[in-house]
Amino acid sequence: MKLSTKGRYGLRAVLDLAVHAEEETVALSQIAERQGISMNYLEQLIARLKKAGIVNGVRGAQGGYMLAVPAEELSVGAILRALEGDLNPVDCSEVNHSDGICSNSDSCVTKYVWKRISDSINEAVDGIKLSELVAESRRVQTGTGATDTKAKQTCGK
Amino acid sequence: MKLSTKGRYGLRAVLDLAVHAEEETVALSQIAERQGISMNYLEQLIARLKKAGIVNGVRGAQGGYMLAVPAEELSVGAILRALEGDLNPVDCSEVNHSDGICSNSDSCVTKYVWKRISDSINEAVDGIKLSELVAESRRVQTGTGATDTKAKQTCGK
DNA sequence: CTTATAACCGAGTAAATTAATAGGAATTAA
């Protein structure tokens, strides 16, 4: 029941992009360095975000990436789903029945549980906008002046 | 972001035990057959449940397992945590800070997100009692008369 | 007392998934 590095790294990458939104485009190499993530790997993550319409890429020299959607309108849920796939705790084709229960099998009573978990996760992440994280990030960084030091990996590694 | 078979099979096993609570003890072989799960593997799952004080084992002939706690007092959350470990989406030692944020690193802003997810999952599963599932199970089975047929695996496999 | 039954225990293995690496092709500003 863990998020993979896709979700963890990927959300940080999008946040990095949002924090540097005034820079028009941000090269992947910059994000990779700031966040301490392999650039090759990050490339794969950003590809998912691009496919989902969350970021836009600009090719060629001086190119890079930018948010395709304003941070105020972008939910953490949309970002995580783009990176991780759906956030359901169990793959169950019938989990979306009207009542969440199929009448066929005893084992499917537990689907009720999976549906409740799924709903609560999605509700939580859809309720957080990227702009909230940007604001929090600025609050935390303010006053240190050490914005160019490589981010230490104290969690989520 | 998926629950493993530990959680999926294990919850079904506990539910099976609760549904057959009048039988004093239930042998693992019976649960395994009814639920279509390998007995050897189930053994490992039940060991976790036992360690967590959720079930009791009775050794020897005519032995088996029984719930250690009434189904009304047993939450799905306690069961899943016993089987899966904590239900946090990210292992982060600092996630439990008073405000959920550490002032050290930019990357830790995302901890705010992990904490919100974590809280919502735990709230959801702690709010479901095993007895609710037992009631639902009886409701679904009523009228079929086919209680001895092997449960079909239509989901959660 | 013996035997069958069933919990209990730990090691080992196969399969799947995740995380990452690597190499190159296409595009574009300077």
Next chain:
DNA sequence: TTAATTCCTATTAATTTACTCGGTTATAAG
């Protein structure tokens, strides 16, 4: 034309999951 950069696909390494297997211990019943 060249350097920078995205874009694309394949391969490999590492980790985790999902089991299997072989045994030991306890106990009810004959």
